[in-house]
Amino acid sequence: MLSRSIKFVFSAVILLTAACVKTPEPATNLEATLATFSQAFRSGDSVTVEAHLAEDYVHVNSGAAPYDRAQWLGWYEGYAREIARGDHVFEDYAVQSLQITQHEDAAYVTGVVHATGTRYGEAFVQRIRFTNMWIIEGGRWKRAGFHDASSSEKN
Structure with a gap:
C-alpha cells in the first residue's frame, strides 16, 4: 500500500511540474x-529595448568591433536622446523580406x-540587411545577437 501511495505522489509531482514548465512561445x-x-x-523607447535583450547580448555592425550588452545599451541611450530631441527623425522605417527560422527555444x-528620414537636418536613406538570434530567456523571447551589413538590394 505504501508503494502505491509513493507512486501516486511521485506521478502527481511529475504531472504538476510538467504543467508548470513554460513552453517556448510559438513563432x-x-x-x-x-x-x-x-x-x-525607432521611437527611442530604451526601457522596452533593454527588456528585450538577452543578458549575454552581442551586437556587431558591419566593419565594427562587437559590442556587449552594456556597450550597446550605452550607444542606444545616446541614440534615444537624439530621437527625443528631434535630431533623428524617421519618415519611414520598414522591415522587409522578414524570414524566421525557429528551433524550439x-x-x-x-x-x-x-529607413528614411533626417539626422541633424540631413536627409538619409538606409537599407540594412540583418541577422538576429533570438532565444527564450526567462520565459520571453529576447534578442541574443545582431549583425548587419549595408544593402543595395531592392527587397
Whole structure:
C-alpha cells in the first residue's frame, strides 16, 4: 500500500511540474515581439529595448568591433536622446523580406530594414540587411545577437 501511495505522489509531482514548465512561445508570438522591438527601437523607447535583450547580448555592425550588452545599451541611450530631441527623425522605417527560422527555444531572423528620414537636418536613406538570434530567456523571447551589413538590394 505504501508503494502505491509513493507512486501516486511521485506521478502527481511529475504531472504538476510538467504543467508548470513554460513552453517556448510559438513563432507567431516571436513575430509580435519583433514588431514590439522594432517600434521601441525607432521611437527611442530604451526601457522596452533593454527588456528585450538577452543578458549575454552581442551586437556587431558591419566593419565594427562587437559590442556587449552594456556597450550597446550605452550607444542606444545616446541614440534615444537624439530621437527625443528631434535630431533623428524617421519618415519611414520598414522591415522587409522578414524570414524566421525557429528551433524550439531559439530562432534566427533575417530581413532588410529600409529607413528614411533626417539626422541633424540631413536627409538619409538606409537599407540594412540583418541577422538576429533570438532565444527564450526567462520565459520571453529576447534578442541574443545582431549583425548587419549595408544593402543595395531592392527587397
